[in-house]
Amino acid sequence: SGMFTFDPGYTSTASCKSGITYIDGDKGELLYRGYPIDELAEQGDFLETCHLLLYGDLPTREQYEDFENRVTYHTMIHEQMSRFFTGFRRDAHPMAIMVGVVGALAAFYHDSTDISDPMQRDIAALRMIAKMPTIAAMAYKYSIGQPFVYPRNELNYAHNFLYMCFAVPCEEYKIDPVLARAMDRIFILHADHEQNASTSTVRLAGSSGANPFACIASGIACLWGPAHGGANEAALNMLQEIGTVDRIPEYIDRAKDKDDPFRLMGFGHRVYKNYDPRAKVMQKTAREVLDLVGVQDDPLLQVAQELEKIALEDPYFVDRKLYPNIDFYSGITLKALGFPTSMFTVLFAIARTVGWIAQWKEMIADPDQKIGRPRQLYIGPARRDYVPIQDR
Ligand code: CMC
Numbered sequence: 001s002g003m004f005t006f007d008p009g010y011t012s013t014a015s016c017k018s019g020i021t022y023i024d025g026d027k028g029e030l031l032y033r034g035y036p037i038d039e040l041a042e043q044g045d046f047l048e049t050c051h052l053l054l055y056g057d058l059p060t061r062e063q064y065e066d067f068e069n070r071v072t073y074h075t076m077i078h079e080q081m082s083r084f085f086t087g088f089r090r091d092a093h094p095m096a097i098m099v100g101v102v103g104a105l106a107a108f109y110h111d112s113t114d115i116s117d118p119m120q121r122d123i124a125a126l127r128m129i130a131k132m133p134t135i136a137a138m139a140y141k142y143s144i145g146q147p148f149v150y151p152r153n154e155l156n157y158a159h160n161f162l163y164m165c166f167a168v169p170c171e172e173y174k175i176d177p178v179l180a181r182a183m184d185r186i187f188i189l190h191a192d193h194e195q196n197a198s199t200s201t202v203r204l205a206g207s208s209g210a211n212p213f214a215c216i217a218s219g220i221a222c223l224w225g226p227a228h229g230g231a232n233e234a235a236l237n238m239l240q241e242i243g244t245v246d247r248i249p250e251y252i253d254r255a256k257d258k259d260d261p262f263r264l265m266g267f268g269h270r271v272y273k274n275y276d277p278r279a280k281v282m283q284k285t286a287r288e289v290l291d292l293v294g295v296q297d298d299p300l301l302q303v304a305q306e307l308e309k310i311a312l313e314d315p316y317f318v319d320r321k322l323y324p325n326i327d328f329y330s331g332i333t334l335k336a337l338g339f340p341t342s343m344f345t346v347l348f349a350i351a352r353t354v355g356w357i358a359q360w361k362e363m364i365a366d367p368d369q370k371i372g373r374p375r376q377l378y379i380g381p382a383r384r385d386y387v388p389i390q391d392r
Pocket of ligand 1: 196226227228229230231255256262263264265266267268269270271320322325326327
């Protein structure tokens, strides 16, 4: 017994102190260690964003090179792990494979499971950041029946990932720098977002002292849901289902109808009650990529832009402060980059890994850290006596 605050969905509970990411939902502002997200996405790169999130500051040139070397040292996965992939059906959802393979890392890197040693915690972080693109690309290659492609460490993080996904053995591989840049930017935009559901899951799992690979696997599992990381996949499916601009009003009406479970995917956010600053950068990136791959008139982009315009003028969305979130435009961009929708959430997982692991490290290093253990309001039956089966 006792007095608890009843706060389902934790809309008014701060679960921790954190110095990593700041969101002002009313202003539509997102800062990583104080730096605005649009400045990082437009001027920085993903690896320096990783350094920033993990260690608190942007790296100097020298620190950058050192960090890059330390990350690329870990890009391979144990060769034995390739058997893990071939044990799955070819049509397995790549997120299912990610949960399994990432959790299994603990079986291969025993040294990094010692969380009492700060140096091992750091190595675990580097391993995870380095191996996620490799694992994700292998999941993709397996799903389309192509051979796995080993990482190439002289390419940058995003470029290497695209290479591992789209290179085929007997052909020279080339990618336009605009596309590699777009991938890098998508990774920056998704890198952290304070105490979202998957990050809270990682922290809760980590609060018991579980090893970091297991914690990240639990984060991946949480991210899979359509209300969270699965929203970009759901948003693109929705745009495809709508198909043409003339069908938009029908879907707007459905989204407003309380008897219809349909929601506008890629719209609304628990924290942002203003335009999601990531969606602004994402919209610009979408246009750049579509221009380059020659689909300026992509009907999906037209539907998205028109849908946004109509919704932003509709009192239902205005009153509830529902704006496009990052997922609204990311799906269109990822499709243009050549990814199937089943990979969208996987790409989100690659990017968010640094946020998860930075938050996990912050938590473990906190001397006041204790196991996360929410309470409940019990609404089940009162005490009653056991009845033998023949008397029920
Ligand atoms: N379409 C139509 N109505 C909506 C939508 C939407 N997308 N989002 C919220 N509403 C309505 C909701 O019905 C409610 O109306 P009322 O007050 O009349 O009952 C009101 O707005 C408040 O919604 P809520 O569900 O109480 O808000 P929440 O903070 O619990 O939900 C959300 C946030 C993101 C889950 C929700 O907006 C949603 O389901 N959006 C669509 C899915 C989506 O795009 N998710 C990606 C989130 S951003 C990336 C990430 O975090 O992974």
